[in-house]
Amino acid sequence: MGEIRFGVDDLAQLRFAVSPLWESVAALRTTVDPGRHALHLPWIKTALAVGAARTDLLPRLSALEALVPPPRCPLAEIEEELAVLTGQPDHADGLLGWWRAGVRPYWPRIRAVLEADLAYRTRQLAEDGIQEVFAHLHPSLRWAEDRLTGAGLPARGMALDGGGITLAPSVFTPRCVLLPGRESGPGRSGTAPCLVYPARAVGTLWERRAEPGDGLARLLGRSRAGLLGRTSSPTTTTGLALQTGLSPGAVSQHLAVLRDAGLVTPHRYRREVYYRASELGLALLGPGSEDGPA
Structure with a gap:
């Protein structure tokens, strides 16, 4: 168990975003053990046939997960996110190839589920407040006073120090994952940490939608x-x-x-x-x- 501590300014800096780069890496992880992700089997059967675009990345999967930066804007394009991976051209090129072959053909369907989640959470935030948002993100999370506690959060605790946090839904992530913030440096601005959480209504993702009568x-x-x-x-x-x-x-x-x-x-x-x-x-x-x- 770990925790994230919020100040007043951090609550005002709560953001929501979608990260196609994280979804691409999480999708790759999903193909490693199809038996644990039965919900995605309709997509996995196609993704396994992608070939080199997938196979070349598998040995580097853990490293890729650690490299994904927090999203900078609500609906970023994957090229914008890959541009942050300066000094990692092999990783960036490989991920772009996997995105184009395995994820982009299904992105409109995936993005629709993610956008629906964003609309639900922002409406919940406006109507019920931040406590209700955190209370329903994932069963492992708990909000009390000024802190969020749960599995996958920093064991020693982390203070946001006024920079806020980004919340990003994912259709391929079954648990909460914290993407650490990035400090500012030459040629790049800092980013707040991002908490990735399972999106709502993922069970509808691969359903065949009946056309109106x-x-x-x-x-x-x-x-x-x-x-x-x-x-x-x-x-x-x-x-x-x-x-x-x-x-x-x-x-x-x-x-x-x-x-x-x-x-x-x-x-x-x-x-x-x-x-x-x-x-x-x-x-x-x-x-x-x-x-x-x-």
Whole structure:
């Protein structure tokens, strides 16, 4: 057991982020022992066939996990994160190859689950406060007074000293992992530590999603019906464009129509706007359209 100690300034510096680099490394770890990750077997069967992009990295897996930096912004691109690995060109090139072959083809689906988690946690923070956020991140964590305790946290304790902390959901990480902060130096700025935790509703990740029925498609148009079906969990215009193949501009236009009809509601988090089906929209989609289990 270990702990992280928070000051008043640290509570104000709580951030949320998604790290495609961490997800790539955690995904690689998942393929090592498929029996322990039965939930991901639909993806693992494909990932095992990737070949050199995966095999070359396996002997370096532990070192790669230690190299992953805390994410600097809420929705970073993997190229931005790899740029931080200065002096590690072999690692960076290998990870980029694995990302392109094993993870990027499935990233829209993965990112949708991660973004839905971010929207849920930020809403929980606004409505119920930080205690509720930490109380529901993972069963191993406990929040009391000014500190977070749990397995995987620094055994000697760690004070944040006003720099705050980043929370990052992961679909491939079954437990909490702390990515240490990076001090500032020549050519780079410092970053706060990051606590990676298992995302909500991972059980829905590889489910086949039924397309909206013909009746709904005739009512709304097939593109709008398809977009509505993908907003049962909060997602962004970019995420919907990646999932459907529509241009971001077309997605924005369709979402505006759905919003004006009361079928989706927007929710802003920093620079991103998340759209979620309203009660009316969920009713049109029918049974089984609610978010997956926590």
